[in-house]
Amino acid sequence: MSDARQLQSTAAGPFEAILIGVTPHGDERSAPEILEELAELADTGEFVIAGCVAQHRRHPDPNTYLGRGKLDELAELVEQTGAKVVICDDSLSPAQGRNIEQALGTLVLDRSELILHIFAHHARSPQAKLQVELAQLLYQIPRLKRMWTHLERQRGGIGVRGGAGEKQIDLDRSELRARIATCQRQLQVIEGRKAREVRTRADQFTIALVGYTNAGKSTLMNSLTQAGVLAEDRLFSTLDTRTRPWRLPGGRVVLLSDTVGFIRKLPHQLVSSFHATLEEALNADLLFLLVDGSSPHAIDHLHTVEEVLESLGAGNLPRIYVVNKRDRIDDMSLLTPLHRHGGTSVLVSARTGAGLGDLTDTLVGYLGRIEREVELVVPHDAGHLQPEIRSGTTVLREEYREDGCHLHVQLTDAMLARLLARGARQKT
Ligand SMILES: Nc1nc2c(ncn2[C@@H]2O[C@H](COP(=O)(O)OP(=O)(O)OP(=O)(O)O)[C@@H](O)[C@H]2O)c(=O)[nH]1
Ligand SMILES: [Mg+2]
Missing domain, CATH: 3.30.70 (Alpha-Beta Plaits)
Structure with missing residues (x-):
């Protein structure tokens, strides 16, 4: 069981958590600004934020992530606030995680574990549940030792010495491998069925909605197709790919696929486990690449999405940029970097419906050209x-x-x- 899942099962949450991160010298933002996205993730994961600690340094410390002095500062904050959890903005090596836990006496989660924890919480379909479980298992294997020390501490650490622990870790490791194989087998069956479904609609023009998490993909899907999919102000609401018909003026129907959102530093175990889900969506003729135009980080989000698409082999798919949440944008000059990004872009509000006519016209124009x-x-x-x-x-x-x-x-x-x-x- 992962640390995050232990939290869920042993606790009457919500837990107070302190967020930590490192940033390059010269970054003048405050610690809460630097850790803003991690705070959103923590909030979605149902943690209460008790404090933020950010350190300016070129690279994280290879042993303890934060430097010695900062770690002391963090220990004081843990003491003052009584926080039970520390959440780190980067992935931690097994050794870094263990060392911080030992120095602080709290549970340490890294960004990947937090994202896995959220995915586990939001997974509904059998496929999504298996995909998350597989990603968690793959993440755990190299970290078993750290989790074991953590368990020992919870049990009071009495009577368990290194030798017994090592033996237990070997046992646990073979159990994990067996479970990984079972998950992979079960997923193959579901994925085979989905692949057949995708093949039966291969002749129909398909558009995939892709973008950063919370950009408004599901809201747009609902506005265009009355699909009734879940859209919420939290990260990673959607973990499955849903495909629905969208009827254009004149009666022509194209298919729209809504899928899981992307985020900076998405754990690679998740990307590989969700490969089939993403492939189902990315097997499209065209992408609507959605950006939340009201976010001050819109351009960074766009770059992240482009990078993930590239890593999934979908970097060359044709795309129309859809700049969403127009109703929340007061200063249109903020959109200049997005326009400079190139390509065809349309400004819409999936919530109010503004601009959806332009989006339809742009699509019809595109179809006319290709x-x-x-x-x-x-x-x-x-x-x-x-x-x-x-x-x-x-x-x-x-x-x-x-x-x-x-x-x-x-x-x-x-x-x-x-x-x-x-x-x-x-x-x-
Ligand atoms: N103001 C405003 N809010 C919007 C608009 N479109 C979506 N939202 C809100 O943004 C939040 C996220 O919307 P979703 O449609 O769930 O976003 P998503 O991209 O599907 O997110 P994930 O599935 O979590 O990756 C919800 O609270 C929506 O109501 C819009 O045009 N204007
Ligand atoms: Mg969604």
Whole structure:
């Protein structure tokens, strides 16, 4: 069981936590400003923030993360506040975690463990639950020793010496490996089924909504498709990929996929466990890359999202930038860096609906540029193809003639191949 899960199961929370981080020399922000995002994560993880300690240094200390003097300052703050937990803004090596725990006598969580803890709390579907469990197990294996010392302390540390501990760690490690294998097997079954679902909609034009966590992806999905997916002011509300039809003016339907949000320093165990979920979304023809335009960190968020996309092999997918939360932006000049970022961008409010017409027009314009225009002949005895043509293509003109219905349509190559295979003819 991970430290974070022990917290959940042994405790009547919420726990008071002190946040710690390091920042380069010359960063003039205050400690709470430097640790603002970690505070949001901690808040989502249901911790109460009792204090913040940030140290200016080039690199974290390899043994204790903070330097000696800062660690003493932190120990005093722990003493004063009675905080039970210290949360670190970076991933800690097993040794760093153990050393800080020993110096302070509190539980230490690092950023990855905190994110894993939130994911575990928010996972609903069997797939998301297994993916989080797998990520937690992968994270735990190299850290077993540290967790074991922690357990010993909880039990009072009586009568357990190094040898017994080592033996126990070996035992635990083989149990973890067995559980990892089970999770991977169960996930493969679910992922196989999902992959088949994705293949059946391969001919339909699909758009993936991607962006930093809390950018408003699920809210936009709901506004455009009445999907009724959960949208909340907390980080990582969405952990599954949901795909819904979005009906454009004129009747054409494209698919929209909403998926898990990204964040700076996302634990790589999570990225690999959630690979199938992300792949399901990123198997798209186009990305709507959402940014919360009202955030002072919008441009950094955008860079993080670009980096994660790159690492997932989706760096080259075409995209439309959607700058969201327009209703909360007072000073439009703050958006200049986003505009400079390049590409097509549309300013919207997913909440009020402002700008959604522009977004639709931009998409229709994009489809007009990338799709081909053909004249299809649908023989009278293939009339059953009509609904599919109307929802899967943009119909520009139509006329009824002796040999059937002639439709001038705009469509993807995949959709053209599908319709030709099912009895439509292409007029050359
Ligand atoms: N003011 C304002 N708030 C918005 C807008 N769009 C979304 N929000 C709010 O932002 C918060 C996050 O919205 P979500 O749609 O859950 O964001 P998400 O990108 O799906 O987030 P995760 O699934 O957690 O990654 C919610 O409280 C929304 O109501 C908007 O246009 N204006
Ligand atoms: Mg969401």
